Amino acid sequence: MTYEAVVPPSTEEKTTPELLPSRARFAPDQPVAVEVRTDTAPDVATVWHLGECIREVPVTTPGDVVLGALPPGGYGVEVVTGSRVLRTAVEVSSEPATSLRYGFVASYSPRRETDAVADNIRRLHLTGVQFYDWAYRHADLLGGGEDYRDALGQPIALGTVRNLVAVCHAAGAAAYGYAAVYAVGPDEWPGWEHLALLRPEGAPYGLGDFLFLLDPAAPSWLAHFIDDLQRAVDEVGFDGFHLDQYGYPKRAVRPDGATVDVAESFAAMIEQVREALPDARLVFNNVNDFPTWRTAHAPQDALYIEVWAPHLTLDHLAGVVRRARAEAEGKPVVIAAYQHVYDSAPAGPSDLATAYTMATLFSHGATHLLAGEADRILVDPYYVRNHRAAASTMALLKRWYDFLVEHVELLMPAELVDVTGSYASEYNDDCDVTYAVTPVTDTATPGGVWRRVVQAGDSLVVHLVNLTGQHDTLWDAPRETPAGTGTGSLRVRRTGPHLPQVRVADPDRSARLVDVPVRADGDHAVAELPAPHIWQLVLINPSPSAKATT
Structure with a gap:
């Protein structure tokens, strides 16, 4: 199946396939609902939380689908319609002021x-x-x-x-x-x-x-x-x-x-x-x-x-x-x-x-x-x-x-901590990413991959912004299509005998977190990362049972 980059319907055309949440944000006591807009019979709605499938709800007709109450957090929702997967997301939050979109x-x-x-x-x-x-x-x-x-x-x-x-x-x-x-x-x-x-x-x-x-x-x-x-x-x-x-x-x-x-x-x-x-x-x-x-x-x-x-x-x-x-x-x-x-x-x-x-x-x-x-x-x-x-x-x-x-x-949580300077580079040797020919940089540098490491509870989050093919880093100027970096090698220090769990997501290539293979290398674990398009998010849980909570 392929994920559709669905164009929202115009005011003239209301039947373009689309999946919308019923609200911009849900309180924990509100049943989460989404609206399926499609002319094709839908099959099932799947709810994902940080790469884990946590719920499946049968869907037989277009229209509103009630997914039930969910704990606070962010979720991806997918609805299968034939060979197409429509996507949206929902946030459940007890405090309306914790995030302002x-x-x-x-x-x-x-x-x-x-x-x-x-x-x-x-x-x-x-x-x-x-x-x-x-x-x-x-x-x-x-x-x-x-x-x-x-x-x-x-x-x-x-x-x-x-x-x-x-x-x-x-x-x-x-x-x-x-x-x-x-x-x-x-x-x-x-x-x-x-x-x-x-x-x-x-x-x-x-x-x-x-x-x-x-x-x-x-x-x-x-x-x-x-x-x-x-x-x-x-x-x-x-x-x-x-x-x-x-x-x-x-x-x-x-x-x-x-x-x-x-x-x-x-x-x-x-x-x-x-x-x-x-x-x-x-x-x-x-x-x-x-x-x-x-x-x-x-x-x-x-x-x-x-x-x-x-x-x-x-x-x-x-x-x-x-x-x-x-x-x-x-x-x-x-x-x-x-x-x-x-x-x-x-x-x-x-x-x-x-x-x-x-x-x-x-x-x-x-x-x-x-x-x-x-x-x-x-x-x-x-x-x-x-x-x-x-x-x-x-x-x-x-x-x-x-x-x-x-x-x-x-x-978004205020408790997240930038640990790049403490974890990355050869001196620290705790968590870093390398590419065969593309440099990895601590600042936004044309021609490189801008890397940042953040601690989220017991987990680490690595942000990789691909600036290959760019002649400068102005944010309000036309940009070139980024060049390919090739696969990346993530090297992270292990905590105990277990291998960490590594998941990767990209808003343009892989909308939800998916696992990548991890192998042991002495005190470290090594994972091969797919090439980023513009921004890649890597979630590292120190063991499969660890949770990225703040």
Whole structure:
């Protein structure tokens, strides 16, 4: 049998074979269910957990299939239909805030269709959806009534916003309303200019002549801002808010002569919003890593970073994630890395760029804000200016988001520890991978395989990112199809007399973990690994009875 890289159905064609979870995330007491969409009679649904088949459920007709309750974790689900295997994944989690797979919506015209948005939330397992530019004005969120045009002229129907909130809830996702924390438009500015953040020559900082910036922690502004947020919860139904800023200024003077440390003002703002809205989910945008070191410790639900220059390479992305996870206090980390490459290059090279971005983020324990609406991806910080994804891009996203969810226990927990420097290389001689002619590197290096070793409970996870055929490691540039590395040789020190169990997975080649043969070599065990395509995940259990739990 072959695994199908199934292209999601368009709004015109609803019968393309596909397997979807009924929700983006399940609680432990919720029966897990999937929806089989096919014109071919299905046979059996199989549930896999880290390479182990744990359940088989007969399926006789297309439609909803109840798989029953499952313990917390990530699972792959396969349904056989003739010679085809349809795949999806499900996550069972007792805490909705332990992982944030973030998407977006940015269109709220009257009577817009929402079914395809619901499908995409389920398809990509999005646990949070940002409602970008839903409000009437930045400093007056609900001042436009039921139907209005936003500050840039886009038509908004609050009825549509509410419908999309309901769509998120039905699909198991939280709805985050966008709110800029210190931006005021020209019409509202006269009432707030006494709190302006001023340039050295005395003019207010702003975004062109479209918005002006003020001290986000000023008491009168915070009272107004928090009241607007509370009304949005009450009148629209949001679960929380995406709190945005623009990355500047870092320090500024107000008209009253007070010097504002903007990082401290952001932290104070988050604290006061949390105090006033204790049940709301809050995500603050640390633009270009500012000021992650401060807001990471504020009472919010995720650590979100929007990256720009000088964070241009895969190594830069990895460094941003490492710093964030070190400060995050267990919060999930989300990186907004907009793939502008789709505006200037065909889908094929651009899809490869996206795959390398995801490989870097996922393997380092972060998720990627990229996809949303029904079939759109972000290529611009103004989300309304998004990109309609090609079929190849949507198929890529489905494979890779399924892979992320199925292996979430090996990728996202805060307890995972990077042990590369302690285990790999000749001096340590505990765990490493070699290829006949392809170098293995500790950093993202063109022409090599980027190797990382992570401890997950009693097990080890080795990440192998294949950078052969690349002339640089920019994450937002067209990429070449990676060259073949040949098979790899994994050498790992044995613990006791037993041989370790070695399993390998790859989002493009082998969606679930499969065993590879292992042989003894003195104090070590050696396993032959298949050649990686872009990203290969290797799970090493010290003995067949060991579990990769954190």
